[in-house]
Amino acid sequence: MRKTLTIVILLGLLTLLFLMVVEMPLYGDPEAPAHQGIMQKYLADSARDTGAINTIAAIIIDYRAYDTLGEATVLFVAVIAVTAALYGGYEHA
Amino acid sequence: MHDMILEMLGRILIPATQLFGAYILFHGHLSPGGGFSGGTIIGASFIFYSLVYRFSDKKHRLKHETSLWFEVGGALIYVGSGLVGILFGRHFLTNQGVFPIGEPGRLWSSGMILLVTLGIGAKVAGTVFKLFQELLEGGAEPDGHH
Numbered sequence: 001m002r003k004t005l006t007i008v009i010l011l012g013l014l015t016l017l018f019l020m021v022v023e024m025p026l027y028g029d030p031e032a033p034a035h036q037g038i039m040q041k042y043l044a045d046s047a048r049d050t051g052a053i054n055t056i057a058a059i060i061i062d063y064r065a066y067d068t069l070g071e072a073t074v075l076f077v078a079v080i081a082v083t084a085a086l087y088g089g090y091e092h093a
Numbered sequence: 094m095h096d097m098i099l100e101m102l103g104r105i106l107i108p109a110t111q112l113f114g115a116y117i118l119f120h121g122h123l124s125p126g127g128g129f130s131g132g133t134i135i136g137a138s139f140i141f142y143s144l145v146y147r148f149s150d151k152k153h154r155l156k157h158e159t160s161l162w163f164e165v166g167g168a169l170i171y172v173g174s175g176l177v178g179i180l181f182g183r184h185f186l187t188n189q190g191v192f193p194i195g196e197p198g199r200l201w202s203s204g205m206i207l208l209v210t211l212g213i214g215a216k217v218a219g220t221v222f223k224l225f226q227e228l229l230e231g232g233a234e235p236d237g238h239h
Binding site (some may be wrong): 066 | 171
């Protein structure tokens with residue numbers, strides 16, 4: 001029962017991921033949102049918008065701060081997974 | 094076990110590593126680097142510390158709670174500075190208009206970016222060290238002790 005549930009959930013996640021990949025623009029597509037001038041905006045305005053002269057920091061922690069929060073969540077899940085794998089199966093862990 | 098050479102090396106290298114990590118963290122908005130790289134360097138210094146002192150005496154052993162607090166504290170700083178934006182009636186994780194941006198190029202500038210970089214740094218240092226700690230000495234014995 002638990003195994004079936006796990007497989008169903010994983011397949012659901014896989015479907016979701018595939019649906020997202022299908023939605024993504026093709027590699028090198030000139031119509032892709034990333035090629036509509038956002039690069040020029042970042043380079044021209046990032047120091048004024050965010051106060052950071054390191055444009056990469058401005059992008060990952062200001063414009064795309066939400067994605068970086070997801071990235072930090074990945075680390076959190078990794079720690080939880082390792083801890084659960086080591087302590088799992090015993091009580092009082 | 095008491096390793097003199099390792100201990101003397103640690104005395105020189107651990108503070109130097111931590112200082113370098115703090116430099117990378119505090120200059121994340123000015124130069125290459127930032128939360129993830131600086132946090133990894135600080136985490137590496139914790140790993141080195143526990144490799145040097147773990148076997149010599151129990152007094153120097155870093156507690157599991159320490160790495161947990163680094164981990165949780167970093168996440169709280171990140172989400173907390175995001176929520177400040179909501180308190181000011183803006184979007185989650187807003188920088189401009191909520192935090193003082195300052196003059197670009199100075200150390201105390203870029204508002205939320207510096208704060209979040211420090212949060213990420215604490216979190217990554219906690220993650221790196223906690224993974225090491227759990228893999229080295231974690232794991233529950235069948236009788237419930239660890």
